[in-house]
Amino acid sequence: MGFILYHPATKVAAVRMLIQGHDQSFIQTALGEPISRQSFGRWMELYQHTRCVIRNPNDYEQQGRPLLLSDSDTKFMIKLVQEEPGLFLDEIRERLYDENGTLLSVEAIHRNLVVKLSITLKKPSTMNIRKCLITKYDYVEKMRFVPAEFLVFTDESAICDRDLLRNFARAPKGSPSARFVVNQNPERISVLPAIGIGGILAMAVTDNTFNGKKWDDFLEWDLIPWMNRYPNHNSILVCDNAKIHKGGRVERICHEAGILIKYLPPYCPELNPIELCFSALKYKLRRSKILNESDDPEWDIQETIDSVITSDLCYKHFRHCGYSVPPKI
Template identity: 45%
Template sequence: MGFQKYDPGTKIATVCMIAQLHSRASVCNTLGFSISCQSMDRWMQLYHATQRIFIKELLRCKPGLFLDKLQERLYDETNTLLSLTTLHRNLVENMEITLKKANTLNIKKSLVTKHDFIERMASVPAEYLVFTGEFFHLCSSFISSIADDLLQTFSRSPKGTQANRTIIDSNSTCFTLLPAIGFNGILAVTVTDDNVKGSNFGHFLKYSLLLQMNRYPDNNSVLVLDNAKVHIGEQVHWLCENAGVKIVFLPTYTPELNPIEFCFSQVKLDLCCSQALVRCADPKWVIERTMYQVVSARLCQKLFNNAGYLCPDTLDDLNLHEFHFSE
């Protein structure tokens, strides 16, 4: 059979009918042309390639689109109406695009500042670094542990019935975890039911953390902090200067450079799984005990390496596959 030229309208109509699951014979009878299987296959390949490009670009710009909105935009662009089931199947099976919990990025995050920090820290041994921070996310969750943060997101129940969970104490006492970690593990931990302010943080430095640190340059001699207000007061600088400890501030909105953030995630996951705080007599002790049990020297070393700091070459097997982190 020789080459036959078809007008664009015929090609579009053919593609639309095939996408709507019409048979080849039905397409040919409806349009009045004897269209070969090779032509139909070629047009469908071009259609799918164009459709993939459109969908990928659309989801790159608006990754949070619901399926019905994506269906509508696809129809406006290609004049093809796909069912939500078919659209979902194409996304997953053909384009390998899946739905997942979105990672929140702050628009004020500066990659220039981040890479400048990485360059400055490239020659600083990981053994020198100490990270500290406050886990305010545990407030109002610790006393009952039946608040949102420490509950499992999913539960099981018989088919056709709703899975429920009960809040024991909706006005629970607030607790804040304030630890510090070095390359070889935890240096200091405190748990308080007060909001951490400049005076509280200064007390933690003076009577807990700085006693475990050394004068710069030495192991545990560089205190790495984020830009929270409680970290930038004059008292913090005065205490560290008197102790011979150097202060380094992380770039804003870069939790990936702060290993202690992942430690918080491990502690939260352990408390969520064990539900150890349910009706416990001493929640402060439970929180502190969990911190020491979960945050091992091995975990700290892997987190320091994963964050890109200068770790010793003697360490082996530095992947994080054995650990699981809560969201």
């Protein structure tokens, strides 16, 4: 006979009738259940030991192989990975043994992390330890109701075709793959765009780095003419805390033009939509490989910026960074 699930009331009635002296066939007829002799025996044995005919699930014996990690081992490993997520498996193994005396193989450590604790290895995002969340959320609160149409973001980025090599390549299984540097001594080109929610307002490209004087000149002659006095569209300039953004004639230039200048919290590139635009730009350059055979890389980069950083892209990135964008019509 296969396994039959009996209602708890049936078990209670059957055991009570057995205690009263009724035979098993009478009980089967009275209850209308084909109860086996083995079931009667199990229920009576359980009643004699526990005074209960329903087994407590917590009393079941563990089935299969015993667990390699105790509860204290599990809690220690979770805490260890939270505090030091970059540890190698052999380091976790050693720490676990030093703490609790539990000695496992590296393979067992990996299996327990993945299968039991659902902790996997992944590429981490890089965070700066000096980043202050209080400063970040204070900035977010202040900018919460500022219309995105008022904001203009700017920043510098360097581009080198050696940095634009594709990160992955295909090859037959078991064989290595390679990527080749075309230009042995590529020049490093710096770009300095400024974007509003409607797209690019101004842009400068140079084969050198931007210093304070170049930044001041870009601000005064290239960007300010496309901005408006506050409060109006494109009237608040937002940039990071780089020295060139604060020194020189920056405040005087903005004050004379009626432009407000706001600084992002330190180490918070996620609040600057132009950082996402740089990612899209470098993806396009990496995909097209246009710099590998370019006779005028500065011009090609300008053309790519114009084609990539569109009004739709800027709108999406402003919204992604949490700014108060208007409804899309």
